[in-house]
Amino acid sequence: MVHGIVPPYLLARIAELDDERFAVAAQAARRALRYDEPRRAARLNFSLDASNNLVVELTDGPNRTISDAQNGETLPGEVVRREGDEPTGDPAADEAYDGLGATFALFSEVYGRNSIDGAGLPLDATVHYGVEYDNAFWDGERMVFGDGDGEIFGRFTASLTVIGHELAHGVTQYTAGLEYQGQSGALNESVSDVFGSLVEQHSLAQSASEASWVIGASLFTDEVEGTALRSLKAPGTAYDDDVLGKDPQPAHLDDYVETDDDNGGVHINSGIPNRAFYLVATALGGNAWERAGQVWYDTINLDLAPDTTFAQFAAATVRAATSRYGGASAEVDAVRTGWSTVGVETGDDDGLRV
């Protein structure tokens, strides 16, 4: 049984259409029905063209399954909502479902990527993991969200940027494969923050100048002095609290933090490439997911080495911008300036395995 928005009987009808006007839809339906291909969800779009003909298009759709760990630590937990199901009434499960949909939409509609692996991989998430669990993570197969302790953190599904961040870890796993340690780990984190922020901007239809550029707004309880967990616009300014201390993120390579904690400070030093992306996006203006986001998306799809450094990643973004927009383009200028402003020079070594 194919779980999807389009029921199989309707796919079969469309597949048999012998009409020029529906040739694309018919071919897509035949492809979706072929059992030797991976099962995938699909979406049907109906519209009228200029001559009042019905136009049917079949596009990629998400295949979401949300489970509830019921405050245990056994994964995946009990399934509470599958693709196409009505809302459960549980905010955590419904936020996870909607957030995965918004993330799928960005990658699918803007970059033409069908899910995490580009081949319709089902999107699985577990909510209510652990007791007062202060975290959300990607375990290589699914997104896992805790409820928070209620004193410092509320539930982790409350911010769309968190859901986008976790799913982007999956995309990085299937593309750049950046090792989660040191500079490559900070780049892995930064890619998740960048696309986590872009998911929210795309969902709210905000331009680069309208966007908040923060990660994890509304995660903190009212007790905490802080707006969010991280700021791409101004790393180091997201919070300043008696109990938590001050946001430790650097905004420039000169302030890179050498530490053994947190796999070499991956959540701290990500501030440097985060700000580079913000600078590129605001220099180009308009919607950040269009040109700046496209360059970053193209970059993670290059054959990057697992231990890519900041400088190599920066050089790879120049290569990506050059191949898409040309060497004398505003995009390449913005990319070079963005990186040099945060102290990362874009040399020739992009470390690509070509």
Added chain:
Amino acid sequence: MTDSESDTWSISVVRTGGFAGLKREWHVGSADAPEVDWRLLVDACPWSSVARQQPAADRFVWRIEAHGGNRDRRATLGDANLVGAWRDLVDRVKTAAKD
């Protein structure tokens, strides 16, 4: 050395990483919670055979140190490895440090 001296313990738990990247620390001395058998909890942990774990995205990293019984012990664990005796020790330290 008397038994009471050799059963003086100082244990610290440092949690880093996680989505938030916030560092949390808990410390406990045996005098803070004399009713707990810290030696039993510490000795139950496999300090010398901690499995090397691949870093995982946004998961916590735990650094655990125990000083006492004439020895210093130190281990770094990924969140998925914080089970069994390790989990028991960390939970007791967190509880004792809260009081």
